[in-house]
Amino acid sequence: MGMIVDQDIAEARDQFLNQDFDEKTFVIPAEKTIEYARLCGETAARFLDPAHPDFQAPPTFVASLSGSRALPENFPRFGLGMDAGKGVECFLPVRPGTTITGRTHLHDIYSKTGRSGRMVFAVSRIEFFDAAGQHLANADSRVVMREKS
Amino acid sequence: MSLAHRRPLWQFCPAHCIQLFLHFVGVLVLLDLHTHSIKSDDGRAKVENYCQWIRSKNLPLDGFVLTEHRQFDNESDYSALAEKFDLCILKASEVETEYGHVLVYGVTPALQEAFDFASIALPLAKVIEACNAHGAVAVPCHPGRPRVGMFAHTDELGVPEGVNIVEIYNGGSRDQEDQIAIDNATRLNYQGVGGSDSHIVSHVGRCATRFDDQIESMDDLVAALKAGKFEAVSLKGTV
Numbered sequence: 001m002g003m004i005v006d007q008d009i010a011e012a013r014d015q016f017l018n019q020d021f022d023e024k025t026f027v028i029p030a031e032k033t034i035e036y037a038r039l040c041g042e043t044a045a046r047f048l049d050p051a052h053p054d055f056q057a058p059p060t061f062v063a064s065l066s067g068s069r070a071l072p073e074n075f076p077r078f079g080l081g082m083d084a085g086k087g088v089e090c091f092l093p094v095r096p097g098t099t100i101t102g103r104t105h106l107h108d109i110y111s112k113t114g115r116s117g118r119m120v121f122a123v124s125r126i127e128f129f130d131a132a133g134q135h136l137a138n139a140d141s142r143v144v145m146r147e148k149s
Numbered sequence: 150m151s152l153a154h155r156r157p158l159w160q161f162c163p164a165h166c167i168q169l170f171l172h173f174v175g176v177l178v179l180l181d182l183h184t185h186s187i188k189s190d191d192g193r194a195k196v197e198n199y200c201q202w203i204r205s206k207n208l209p210l211d212g213f214v215l216t217e218h219r220q221f222d223n224e225s226d227y228s229a230l231a232e233k234f235d236l237c238i239l240k241a242s243e244v245e246t247e248y249g250h251v252l253v254y255g256v257t258p259a260l261q262e263a264f265d266f267a268s269i270a271l272p273l274a275k276v277i278e279a280c281n282a283h284g285a286v287a288v289p290c291h292p293g294r295p296r297v298g299m300f301a302h303t304d305e306l307g308v309p310e311g312v313n314i315v316e317i318y319n320g321g322s323r324d325q326e327d328q329i330a331i332d333n334a335t336r337l338n339y340q341g342v343g344g345s346d347s348h349i350v351s352h353v354g355r356c357a358t359r360f361d362d363q364i365e366s367m368d369d370l371v372a373a374l375k376a377g378k379f380e381a382v383s384l385k386g387t388v
Contacts, residue, residue, distance in 0.1 A: 112269060113250070
């Protein structure tokens with residue numbers, strides 16, 4: 001491995017972090033959220049029954065929504081990218097039958113070293129808002145790029 | 150902290166028999182010096198689940214040290230869990246240098262100001278110098294591992310100054326990695342510690358370090374490491 005540098009990570013963080021690079025609207029059909037809930041094994045009526053007074057999409061549903069692009073334009077190619085996991089933060093319920101807006105930014109860029117050398121992680125965060133502008137949820141997608149050696 | 154943990158003798162599994170044997174030959178404390186919780190980006194173990202696993206499996210551990218990657222966890226307070234499960238739970242760090250990964254025991258606010266724990270390109274000399282200045286101990290971990298182990302770099306970079314202890318038993322080691330660590334530690338007259346490097350609960354306790362003195366705080370641990378009063382233990386295949 002020799003001498004490691006992480007100056008490029010610092011530069012990428014300076015250039016790309018916390019800047020929206022994508023915006024997309026999502027129609028949330030009830031049949032889709034119900035199917036998602038059913039496939040997840042949900043049994044609670046609020047996820048399965050449109051007549052329920054608190055009918056809503058399951059909390060992790062937003063992780064199934066993806067923006068138009070995963071990384072900003074001109075983002076450096078550190079290496080081959082692979083899915084490194086998803087994460088969800090929920091603030092308010094996502095209501096089926098509504099249209100929500102997702103705005104994407106890079107939330108984190110970091111690196112680590114392992115047996116296979118340096119790996120660079122980029123965390124894209126989609127922030128979801130309802131028509132009133134209320135922040136409903138965040139969905140993080142983590143990509144790991146194993147550096148070409 | 151009692152080794153027997155107030156359990157009737159008939160509840161002891163073979164691993165606990167090892168613990169009792171060690172107790173009778175003079176061992177007071179057995180600690181896993183290298184674990185990761187969900188505070189690390191690749192950790193999947195909650196600290197409470199480590200405690201539950203240790204107790205439910207009757208592992209011969211008296212405690213463990215959380216060595217989160219590239220950070221020190223200033224936020225978490227595990228004293229209630231430590232009391233509930235009668236375990237010693239301490240916090241340290243695993244940082245990344247040009248010689249590979251290094252465990253740092255005795256992290257203080259001043260030490261956190263001395264270098265950037267998040268960097269993957271720390272100069273080992275700077276880490277050791279800062280540890281010495283702030284009463285901490287730096288221990289290169291899995292030193293026999295390619296790329297992230299110290300002995301993978303000594304041919305190219307030379308033997309670093311100031312290393313006294315290395316991790317010779319690591320629960321995540323493959324092939325000959327531990328043997329490379331042991332051979333080089335013997336050659337360079339380093340002392341050895343053991344840790345599981347667990348990222349999931351079922352790996353905790355695979356390797357550990359036994360101490361002749363009671364360890365109840367990070368100060369105790371640092372003092373015991375500096376005094377050289379410890380021995381690495383591999384429990385692979387028994388826990």
